[in-house]
Each structure stands twice: as structure tokens, then as C-alpha cells.
Amino acid sequence: MSKTLRDLIVAFSLANLCFIAAWRVLVNPLHYSYYHWKYYPGFTEYVALVIDVSVLAALFWGAATLARRSGRPALQRVARGAFLLALVVPLNDLRMQFLGNVFFNSRKSLLIVLAALFVVAAAAAWRWRAYLVRAAVALVLILSPFALISLTQGAWFTYKHRTNAALAVDRPAGPLPRLANLPGGRVVWIVFDEMDQGRAFVKRPDGLDLPEFDRLRREAVFAENALPPSSDTLFSMPSLISGQQIEWALAVRPNELMVIAKGSSKQVAWSTQPNVFSEAREVGAETALAGWYHPYCRVIGASLSNCFWQPVVDEINPLRGRPTVGKSMAHWATMTLFRIPGAFRLLEHWYELGRRHDHIEDQSKIMDSARAIAKERAFRLTLLHFPVPHPPFIYDRAGRALSDGAAHTYDDNLALADRTLGELRREMEAAGLWDNTAVIVSSDHWLRPPYGNQIDKRVPFIVKLPGQREGSTYPTPFNTVVTRALILALLREEVTDPPGLVRWLDQNRSDAQPTIGITVR
Numbered sequence: 001m002s003k004t005l006r007d008l009i010v011a012f013s014l015a016n017l018c019f020i021a022a023w024r025v026l027v028n029p030l031h032y033s034y035y036h037w038k039y040y041p042g043f044t045e046y047v048a049l050v051i052d053v054s055v056l057a058a059l060f061w062g063a064a065t066l067a068r069r070s071g072r073p074a075l076q077r078v079a080r081g082a083f084l085l086a087l088v089v090p091l092n093d094l095r096m097q098f099l100g101n102v103f104f105n106s107r108k109s110l111l112i113v114l115a116a117l118f119v120v121a122a123a124a125a126w127r128w129r130a131y132l133v134r135a136a137v138a139l140v141l142i143l144s145p146f147a148l149i150s151l152t153q154g155a156w157f158t159y160k161h162r163t164n165a166a167l168a169v170d171r172p173a174g175p176l177p178r179l180a181n182l183p184g185g186r187v188v189w190i191v192f193d194e195m196d197q198g199r200a201f202v203k204r205p206d207g208l209d210l211p212e213f214d215r216l217r218r219e220a221v222f223a224e225n226a227l228p229p230s231s232d233t234l235f236s237m238p239s240l241i242s243g244q245q246i247e248w249a250l251a252v253r254p255n256e257l258m259v260i261a262k263g264s265s266k267q268v269a270w271s272t273q274p275n276v277f278s279e280a281r282e283v284g285a286e287t288a289l290a291g292w293y294h295p296y297c298r299v300i301g302a303s304l305s306n307c308f309w310q311p312v313v314d315e316i317n318p319l320r321g322r323p324t325v326g327k328s329m330a331h332w333a334t335m336t337l338f339r340i341p342g343a344f345r346l347l348e349h350w351y352e353l354g355r356r357h358d359h360i361e362d363q364s365k366i367m368d369s370a371r372a373i374a375k376e377r378a379f380r381l382t383l384l385h386f387p388v389p390h391p392p393f394i395y396d397r398a399g400r401a402l403s404d405g406a407a408h409t410y411d412d413n414l415a416l417a418d419r420t421l422g423e424l425r426r427e428m429e430a431a432g433l434w435d436n437t438a439v440i441v442s443s444d445h446w447l448r449p450p451y452g453n454q455i456d457k458r459v460p461f462i463v464k465l466p467g468q469r470e471g472s473t474y475p476t477p478f479n480t481v482v483t484r485a486l487i488l489a490l491l492r493e494e495v496t497d498p499p500g501l502v503r504w505l506d507q508n509r510s511d512a513q514p515t516i517g518i519t520v521r
Helices: 003-018 020-026 043-070 071-084 088-098 105-127 129-142 145-160 162-168 199-204 209-216 233-243 277-284 323-338 343-374 410-429 479-490 498-508
Strands: 187-192 221-223 248-252 254-260 287-294 306-311 381-386 436-442 462-464 471-475
Touching: 003 071, 003 088, 003 145, 003 254, 020 043, 020 145, 020 306, 043 145, 043 323, 043 343, 071 129, 145 343, 162 187, 187 410, 187 479, 199 209, 209 306, 209 410, 209 462, 221 498, 233 248, 233 254, 233 277, 233 287, 254 306, 277 287, 277 381, 287 343, 306 343, 343 381, 343 410, 381 410, 381 471, 381 479, 410 436, 410 498, 436 479, 462 498, 471 498, 479 498
Parallel strands: 187 381, 187 436, 221 471, 287 306, 287 381
Antiparallel strands: 221 462, 248 254, 436 462
16 A cells, blocks of 8 residues: 555544544434434535545645655654644544543643643654554554445435434424314413522622513512422423423434433323423413424424424534535534534633524524514413523623623623513503413523522512412422413413412422433433
8 A cells, every 4th residue: 555545544534533523413313413403414414524524634634745745854753743633533522422521620620631631642752653653543544444434324314314304394283273262361471591589589689670570570479489390491391391390301303302200210202292282272272382492393393383493502503594515514623623622612702602692593583483472362372481591691781782792691681581571561561461361480490500509499480360460479389390280270260360379389389309300412
């Protein structure tokens, strides 16, 4: 084998290994991350990844060829050292896959590990450079068939599983086949993600004004000690919607989440379980949802007359809008770049700026949909799940405007949640629906570290009944997993006044503690 051909094979194999994280996603058409992707990946993403691998391979091969032909020993030593350092990328990906960030839980530990890696690599490259490089080259050559396997698998899965794109289509059921004008109540259920009872009401900081929440509290039943079903949105929202505490979850398809309820050992599909919307439709109530994080329209769309959702954006869902070759190339390259130890820390500012841009887009689009459905008289049950005050922080309180500045805080996002509540109220008042609508305001979980703590796990739970003008408090602790049953009681008009609500809570409340859900990936 000629040296040129060997260099080319080594370069392509090494480039392929650097993109191992991307291949692990793309060759698994039912990867858990697709649950959070708005659009199912296909040929575009495959082409983009092949181009990325080819470009990196060309760079590796060009550098090796330049060093070899230069005839300069110093440049060749640098090339050998760079080759060894490039192997850190796939090795670090394997560490992340099996060990998580156990060695990188602080900036100090990260710097120590990076310094140690640099010293070891430099010493090895100098002292045992010939033996180490030969061994590494042999290993990369042995693994070179995996490059061909990855290309073949990617092409095959892209072709064979192109029909899986149908699993990522939003499929709300649409209006009921008959006129849904049966007598009964009307409920608008508002969930503010990661809204903390302590920060918003118990120990509110000086200078933080939440006039809309305070106004609602004065004319509603205010629970002082409500606990959410779980610590995480992945578990809490299915828990609240289904009325069962979920403690295990696994996304298995773009339109399915397998769950295990507390006290059970049986995995069930969330889409097949009765939920508050399916039961509401059984009594003739049209249902609507505008939400964040979960692909509601794909998973429980059969229970919804109208639906809109926006995905969470982080590493599991980095693409906004329909993928293009350029977007996908940037995505796969970024995934690989973050496998370089220390790269994320160096680029964290730009990563967080992008997250803030995406969070603003999520909030804006969900708010547009929420305005439309909250004032639609036909919808007797509406869920509005907002991405605030969950970080990243995107509101300038002083300027009363959405902002991607880095200086904003959780308190700013609380003010944005307050503004959101006020805008929804005014929409319903203008439509003449506020007074005859039961409004439930709550959260899926409390403010967690690093911004909050694990001690006070309470969340807001405020219920304004139709026609209610005076507020009261409900001090008894309970778990908000009862929300599903309460909504159905409101729709059936079994609860019509504050004393009746208190009695209902006393009779039906659960004192279960929040579960710390187990995510399987």
C-alpha cells in the first residue's frame, strides 16, 4: 500500500471517528432525539454529514501530505502530535456516552483534566512518538471499515426509513363530528414552565412586580403548598395530562413516549393512555393546546381539536425549521466540535446566545397561538404551556421587551410570565369569556439548580372559578397530579364555587411527593 493511499484511508477513518456522535444519531431512525425534532431527518442530513466527514478527511490528508513532503522533522513531529490529539475527539465522545460529565462538573476540574491531557499527549508524542503514532495509525486503519459501514448504513436507513417522516407529522383530530355545544363549563389551563412558588410569592425579591399574578390571586383560590408530579418537564406534563405520576420515560419514536407510572412496573405508550383531553371530548368539549417541549400534536393529537407546539432547543434538538444542507452541516460540525474537551466552555457564550434567540422564538410563537385559541369560544378546554420563566432568560424588565442580552435573570422571566398572563386575560375579557371561564395557573416543576434549590419544591396553583370575585387560600399540601380530575369536574360543573372547590380538594387531593424521573437515553 502506498503511503499516499494509506494516508488517505487513515484521514477518512479518523474523520469518520470524529463524527461518531453524529452517526450514532443518524443511523438510528428511532433515536430518542427525534422525539424533540420538529422535522424528521432524512437525505438532507445524510448528505450534510457525508460532506462534513469528507471535508475533515481532506484537511487531515492535506496536512499529512504537507508534513510528509516538507521533509522538515519539526513539522512532521507537530503533525504526529496533532494526529494523536485528534483521537481525543472520539475518545471523549465515548466518555460522554458512558460516563456523562463526571469529570467535567466544574470549570476547575475541566482545566485540570485539559492540562493533564495536554501534558500526557505532549510527553507521549515526544518520548514514545514513533511507537505511539504507529500504534494509533494501526488502530485507525483497523477501524477504517467502519467509515464504509457508516456511509452504507446512513444511506440505507435514509432510504428504508424515509416513511418514518410520517411519524413526525402533527395530527390533531380536528373538530368533533357533531356540534360541541353541550352544556358545561369552560377551562383555560395555563402552565408556566419552572415557575417557582417561593420566588414568585413567598420570598419575592424587592423590586420584582408581578401585578397580574397578584390581581389573579386576589380573586381566586390560591394554594399555598402545591407540589408538582415530578422534577422535570419530560415527566410532569404527561403526569398532569394523564393524572398519573410518571417516574420513567423513554422516547422511542417521534410520536411516542413510553412511560412507567409510579407504583407500576409496566411500560405503556403515553399516546394510548386516557387523558384529560380525550375524556373532555367524550363529554362533547372541543379541546385545544399550544405548548412547549413535548410534541403534543404528534403524541396526543387524536385528543385535540386544535394543536400547536414548539420544541425545546439544545443538543437533542438543535435545528430550527426545516433542515437544509448548510444548517445540517453546521449542526453535525457543532456536535463534533463540542466533543473536543474545553471547546464548549470556550464557545459557551455563543451557544447560550443562540439558545436565547430560540427561546424568544418559542415564547413568541406559542404566545401568538395562545392568543388565538384562548379567545375562541368553541374550545371548552385549552392548555397553554409556556417556556417561561424556564431559562434561558429572555426579558428586559426595564424596557418591557424580549431581549437576548446575557445579563437577564430568572426574575426577568417571571416578569415576562406575568405580562403573558395579563395579555391572555385581556384577550379573554375582550371576547367576553373571562368571567365565565375557569382559569387554572400552575407550573410543571420548581426552580432547580443552579438557579434554585431542591428544598422548597412548591409550585403555584391558582384557580379562578367562573364569576369569582374574592380570593381565598388553601393551605393543605397536595400534589397537582389531581389537575386532570379537577378539570373534568369543572367541565361537568361539579365544582362551581370556592367552598365547593375546597371540599373537592379535601376529598381528592394526593399528598404524593414529586418523583425524580429517570430518563433513559
